[in-house]
Amino acid sequence: xxxxxxxxxxxxxxxxxxxxxxxxxxxxxxxxxxxxxxxxxxxxxxxxxxxxxxxxxxxxxxxxxxxxxxxxxxxxxxxxxxxxxxxxxxxxxxxxxxxxxxxxxxxxxxxxxxxxxxxxxxxxxxxxxxxxxxxxxxxxxxxxxxxxxxxxxxxxxxxxxxxxxxxxxxxxxxxxxxxxxxxxxxxxxxxxxxxxxxxxxxxxxxxxxxxxxxxxxxxxxxxxxxxxxxxxxxxxxxxxxxxxxxxxxxxxxxxxxxxxxxxxxxxxxxxxxxxxxxxxxxx
Amino acid sequence: xxxxxxxxxxxxxxxxxxxxxxxxxxxxxxxxxxxxxxxxxxxxxxxxxxxxxxxxxxxxxxxxxxxxxxxxxxxxxxxxxxxxxxxxxxxxxxxxxxxxxxxxxxxxxxxxxxxxxxxxxxxxxxxxxxxxxxxxxxxxxxxxxxxxxxxxxxxxxxxxxxxxxxxxxxxxxxxxxxxxxxxxxxxxxxxxxxxxxxxxxxxxxxxxxxxxxxxxxxxxxxxxxxxxxxxxxxxxxxxxxxxxxxxxxxxxxxxxxxxxxxxxxxxxxxxxxxxxxxxxxxxxxxxxxxxxxxxxxxxxxxxxxxxxxxxxxxxxxxxx
Numbered sequence: 001x002x003x004x005x006x007x008x009x010x011x012x013x014x015x016x017x018x019x020x021x022x023x024x025x026x027x028x029x030x031x032x033x034x035x036x037x038x039x040x041x042x043x044x045x046x047x048x049x050x051x052x053x054x055x056x057x058x059x060x061x062x063x064x065x066x067x068x069x070x071x072x073x074x075x076x077x078x079x080x081x082x083x084x085x086x087x088x089x090x091x092x093x094x095x096x097x098x099x100x101x102x103x104x105x106x107x108x109x110x111x112x113x114x115x116x117x118x119x120x121x122x123x124x125x126x127x128x129x130x131x132x133x134x135x136x137x138x139x140x141x142x143x144x145x146x147x148x149x150x151x152x153x154x155x156x157x158x159x160x161x162x163x164x165x166x167x168x169x170x171x172x173x174x175x176x177x178x179x180x181x182x183x184x185x186x187x188x189x190x191x192x193x194x195x196x197x198x199x200x201x202x203x204x205x206x207x208x209x210x211x212x213x214x215x216x217x218x219x220x221x222x223x224x225x226x227x228x229x230x231x232x233x234x235x236x237x238x239x240x241x242x243x244x245x246x247x248x249x250x251x252x253x254x255x256x257x258x259x260x261x262x263x264x265x266x267x268x269x270x271x272x273x274x275x276x277x278x279x280x281x282x283x
Numbered sequence: 284x285x286x287x288x289x290x291x292x293x294x295x296x297x298x299x300x301x302x303x304x305x306x307x308x309x310x311x312x313x314x315x316x317x318x319x320x321x322x323x324x325x326x327x328x329x330x331x332x333x334x335x336x337x338x339x340x341x342x343x344x345x346x347x348x349x350x351x352x353x354x355x356x357x358x359x360x361x362x363x364x365x366x367x368x369x370x371x372x373x374x375x376x377x378x379x380x381x382x383x384x385x386x387x388x389x390x391x392x393x394x395x396x397x398x399x400x401x402x403x404x405x406x407x408x409x410x411x412x413x414x415x416x417x418x419x420x421x422x423x424x425x426x427x428x429x430x431x432x433x434x435x436x437x438x439x440x441x442x443x444x445x446x447x448x449x450x451x452x453x454x455x456x457x458x459x460x461x462x463x464x465x466x467x468x469x470x471x472x473x474x475x476x477x478x479x480x481x482x483x484x485x486x487x488x489x490x491x492x493x494x495x496x497x498x499x500x501x502x503x504x505x506x507x508x509x510x511x512x513x514x515x516x517x518x519x520x521x522x523x524x525x526x527x528x529x530x531x532x533x534x535x536x537x538x539x540x541x542x543x544x545x546x547x548x549x550x551x552x553x554x555x556x557x558x559x560x561x562x563x564x565x566x567x568x569x570x571x572x573x574x575x576x577x578x579x580x581x582x583x584x585x586x587x588x589x590x591x592x593x594x595x596x597x598x599x600x601x602x603x
Binding site: 011015019021028104105108127130132133134136139140142144150152154166171174175176177178179181182189193194213245246247250251252253254255256259261263264265266268269270272273275277280283 | 294299301352353354355356359377378379381382385386388389390393394395396397398410413414415416417418419420421422423424425426427428461462463465466467468469470471472473474482486511519520522523528529530532535536538543544553554555561564565566567573578579580581582583584585586587592593595596598599600603
């Protein structure tokens with residue numbers, strides 16, 4: 001199985017409260033924040049690696065994972081691709097683009113051009129990027145390809161000798177199960193990091209992955225060494241023949257107002273109920 | 284002048300309340316631009332749900348009956364075909380809206396503003412505010428394509444009230460999509476609860492990792508939830524650990540809530556959790572560590588072991 005995984009660089013999402021807005025309000029500035037792999041993409045990469053390895057044999061690779069990142073061709077984007085390669089992906093593609101010229105429509109057009117070249121069996125993506133929080137690019141890509149999309153996948157199991165995938169996806173009101181015939185786009189939910197979230201028909205069905213609390217697996221030292229030799233192809237929108245214009249124009253950014261008021265430290269349960277009943281009047 | 288189509292969200296043949304939040308946004312767009320709005324009732328039971336949706340002032344209610352379980356491939360072509368007659372398509376930014384609308388938008392070549400928190404009309408021109416970066420930045424965005432697609436954040440748009448009248452309804456043809464043949468719907472487990480819906484409850488009580496088990500959610504959190512008539516929520520850690528089911532997750536990747544009262548119990552307050560609840564009117568945190576990040580947004584903070592204090596809190600609430 002060949003899987004394309006898109007990975008976006010985002011300003012450190014754990015420190016997003018330190019973001020600032022330029023004086024004229026036209027740009028978000030992330031100075032002082034490290035560029036990180038979008039955590040949602042990191043989770044998808046974990047699913048892609050599980051689908052293409054035998055976890056019972058030291059994660060021996062049985063398929064191919066190709067990473068694609070769209071952004072400036074600089075050390076930060078390259079580092080994020082290397083990080084994915086060190087975790088186990090086979091190779092990377094860096095599509096050079098000015099982040100100011102991207103929106104979900106442009107990104108999906110770029111990814112479509114990459115898919116047309118690479119012909120993967122599956123595209124795995126984070127359901128959203130931690131900066132834009134849009135949840136659009138994966139579905140837009142699927143539509144452009146004429147492929148199905150399964151959003152918010154929490155469990156992926158191969159079926160019918162790998163010809164189909166049975167996927168459980170999270171809804172607001174529960175969980176749906178679908179069977180999808182590839183090629184397809186899948187976006188993943190938080191639960192894809194669970195120890196038994198991926199069944200690929202190669203790794204024994206009773207295998208339990210280590211419990212991951214925050215993100216995907218860490219790279220091993222060996223992985224980091226190997227990643228240095230793995231190829232990263234560099235390409236551009238021109239090379240890919242993509243000249244899609246943006247559909248969205250951000251005219252203004254602002255920091256949300258801080259919550260007013262101070263924190264009142266209460267003594268005990270009775271004091272808390274008294275304050276909520278008589279001061280805040282919410283119960 | 285913008286004519287708007289609201290895409291309704293049905294659950295077991297009834298319109299979910301999320302639909303009415305989308306109606307509110309559609310009315311703002313239509314009234315602000317001198318346009319009008321219609322509603323598309325789509326899915327299994329669309330006919331009956333159309334009757335339910337006829338009293339909200341829509342020009343008409345379109346009906347597209349589609350049997351079997353939902354997949355976005357089965358619905359998107361019909362939504363897009365219906366959408367050709369409108370300037371703006373609106374749905375709630377629920378899991379359903381975020382799944383369906385981008386596919387319909389791609390078919391229409393329309394830009395998508397997702398999860399908007401406000402609609403602006405300036406000289407007939409539309410723009411939208413949307414939270415970004417887990418709610419740490421808000422952006423104002425214009426959609427440059429001929430047609431616009433927006434999904435709206437449930438907690439920022441009050442559900443529309445019935446306005447009387449009876450919108451006429453009209454059947455529309457269901458469109459096919461070859462991609463739909465690639466997805467077979469096998470089933471859905473709908474979680475039923477007698478409690479208020481997390482998305483629009485007045486009070487939400489959420490538990491975190493410190494609860495340590497599903498049993499403790501049942502024995503410690505649920506009695507308080509029920510004493511307050513609240514909805515129950517949880518942090519990602521608690522959902523991941525299997526203490527409660529995933530649809531109760533509050534946060535950047537779960538539900539965004541803004542109740543009158545939010546009580547966070549044993550939740551440290553990661554930035555991703557704050558993204559889902561910091562719009563709440565009054566926030567209470569119960570935590571052993573008074574330095575926990577949840578303190579940044581808490582109005583009331585009780586520094587205590589939750590296992591000691593929550594049962595006492597439940598008793599005190601019952602005595603009110």
